[in-house]
Amino acid sequence: MAVSTVKLPAQEKVPLRLLQRTPTPEVRKWDHFGVDLPGHRLFLSSMEPGLVEVFDLNTNKLVHTITGLKEPHSFVFRRDINKIFVVDGGAAEVKVYTYDSYKLIGHIALTIDADCVGYDPATKYMYVVNGGRLAHTPYCLLSVIDTNKDQKLADIKFDVNRLESFKMEQTGPRLFINMTGGDEIGVVDREKRALIATWPITGTKEAVPMAFDEDDHRLITATRTPSSVVVFNTDTGEQIATLPSAAHSDDIFYDRVHKRIYNVCGEGFVAVYEQRSPDDYHFLANVPTRLQARGGVLVPELNRFYVAAPQVGDKDKAAEMLVFEVLP
Secondary structure: OOOEEOOOOOOOOOOEEEEEEEEOOOOOEEEEEEEEOOOOEEEEEEEEOOEEEEEEOOOOOEEEEEOOOOOEEEEEEEHHHOEEEEEEHHHOEEEEEEOOOOOEEEEEEOOOOOOOEEEEOOOOEEEEEEEOOOOOOOOEEEEEEEOOOOEEEEEEEEOOOOOOOEEEOOOOOEEEEEEHHHOEEEEEEOOOOEEEEEEEOOOOEEEEEEEEEOOOOEEEEEEEEOEEEEEEEOOOOOEEEEEEOOOOEEEEEEEOOOOEEEEEEOOOEEEEEEEEEOOEEEEEEEEEOOOOOOEEEEEOOOOEEEEEEOOOOOHHHOOEEEEEEEOO
């Protein structure tokens, strides 16, 4: 697969600089990235058609395609036991592949619309959102899976019909999740496997992606009605900031090195904000991408930011992966 290098003219200082475009003409609609640093690979799920593209992190070239999926979304990598876990929402399961050869070796059943995933390296458990609207149930599940045994251990039930992104504390047992169907943040105790608190989101609705600044005890989410970036204090549950943003965000990231927030918006921008203090945030720039490009990933170890740009209109504007350098 060819990779084009983009040379930009001299310009004022910006937070992200476009370096490369990798075309993927067989893809129409992207979803989420997965970063496998030990294997020097970047995984990107395609919902149309159902496949996963694998890129070399050193060259940004496409090196492998995993086929035979219905609607893949997200990933967990276990190099130590030679396994990759891929959440296939259309098949209502997690598919298990060999880490080195991509051979399908297992299935873990869930309910329909399995999507967002998180991994706890201490317990080797992965957590997967599933159920709700497409399952035609008034509740959703956060399923707990033991990746050592390829076995589902438990379901945590939420009385809303839509859950979205979530983040886990590394210094404590809490998990924070967007209870989008109720316009609130849920706080889960992972040890008790129970919802222990909810924090209302005010002034805006439909929270989807989430980021976490654990150092400063700040939780960040992006909402769609109206399009906003919202910041919470995780010590108190207080909503401390609401910032306007471009529309249709699917991914948001906190950059602890540069003290920034990157909100990937389908309106055709990555909206970037600077954090001047844990309670003070300011808009910095809209970095152009492409209409409907709502998925991205920050890889701070490489100082890179990747955006998945879907096919728009006819095939003359094929899907591609955009590679940005994070500038100081």
